[in-house]
Amino acid sequence: MDWTFREDLPIYTQLYEHLTLAIVSGVYGPGEKLPAVRELAVDAGVNPNTVQRALSELERSGLVHSQRTTGRFVTEDAQRIEQERQRLAEEQVRQFLAAMSKLGYNRIQTVMLMEKMRGEGQ
Amino acid sequence: MSNILECKALTKRYGGKEALSAIDLSLEPGRIVGLLGPNGSGKTTLIKLACGLLTPTAGGIYINGEAPSKATNAIVSYLPERIALPLWMTTQQAMDFYGDFYADFRRDAAEDMVSRLGLELRQTIKTMSKGTREKLQLILTMSRAARLYLLDEPIGGVDPATRDYILKTILTNYSEESTVLISTHLISDVEHVLDEAVFLREGSIMLHESVDTIREEKGKSVDELFREVFAC
Structure with missing residues (x-):
């Protein structure tokens, strides 16, 4: 995975987002075991305690559950994963619309532009 | 659990110059801590006090509750700013030396890193480049299973790719019960691996x-x- 971090946000929240994205996009499928804390830390080049914190947040959100001795697993609840995917997609659209609005496009103009560009870059 | 490193009103003067002014600092086990400050802010002085190379002018410094001594040095692994090994030693001899000196030296870990970083077993330190010397010293320091690692400018003289490897080496080798104190001014390179940051300015x-x-x-x-x- 490509790990790049922004300067203005805590690392653990960015790790949380990274891992969430990996789960909803199927890098880690439903019921799949996640790598160990140390492994993720070395891979991302970050502190193990930070990884621990991000994983705890994922557990709290219900995307991940831990089994005492065997490690952490992605939830088998496909609906929960789909719900998270939806949330991330909406977030992306919100950001996109905000950027378009800065360029002076309202929603209708934005949709029209998207229609016009249909077929491009496919 | 008790603090692995504790400073109480720790003061160090060199003649009339105060290098550290009554600092209080506690570090818990299991942390990676950045000791950050401009040149001359007291970083090296603090590290040298922690491994007993300097004695406090006033106040105290405690490793796992005890003043620095031979006993505390057995659980402290120190990476000096400049290589502190005799220049005639080869990589192989330096590993032998560490193995003889420190009961907690993990020979297999050292050999693994030596081969991964492409160091020559028979090369003498004298003929090594600055970066290679730094790599060797860091390998030796991190190959000890210590409770406290004191790293004085560990990444100053190496290229960015080696820097990444060194940081990963630190992450891989420290255990959850040990603490790593890294002094540096290359903050953006180390900050992702840190739990805590300590800013030092003019000895405070x-x-x-x-x-x-x-x-x-x-x-x-x-x-x-x-x-x-x-x-x-």
Whole structure:
């Protein structure tokens, strides 16, 4: 995975987002075991305690559950994963619309532009 | 659990010059801590006090509750600013030396890193480049199973790719019960691996905070904050 971090946000929240994205996009499928804390830390080049914190947040959100001795697993609840995917997609659209609005496009103009560009870059 | 490193009103004077002014500092086990400050702010002095190479002028410094001694040095692994091994030694001999000296030296870990970083077993330190010397010293330091690692400028003289490898080496080799104190001014390179940052300025502690808290509260990285605080 490509790990790049922004300067203005805590690392653990960015790790949380990274891992969430990996789960909803199927890098880690439903019921799949996640790598160990140390492994993720070395891979991302970050502190193990930070990884621990991000994983705890994922557990709290219900995307991940831990089994005492065997490690952490992605939830088998496909609906929960789909719900998270939806949330991330909406977030992306919100950001996109905000950027378009800065360029002076309202929603209708934005949709029209998207229609016009249909077929491009496919 | 008790603090692995504790300073109480720790003061060090060199003649009339005060290098550390009554600092209080506690480090818990299991942390990676950045000791950050401009040149001459007291970073090296603090590290040397912790391994008993200097004695405090006033106040105290305690490793796992005890003043620095032979006993505490057995659980402290120190990476000096400059290589402290005799120049005639080869990589092989340096590993033998560490193995004889320190009961906690993990020979297999050292050999693994030596081969991975492409160091020659028969090369003498004298003929090594600055970067290679730094790599060897770091390998030896991190191959000990210590409770406290004191790393004085561990990444100063190596290229960015080696820097990444060294940081990963630190992450892989420290255990959850041990603490790593890294002094550096290359903050953006190390800040992702840190739990906490300590800012030193002219012998006083300006800030001791978790890195995530700094980012959360100030909305900027430790590197940005440092540039702001220490702007010339």
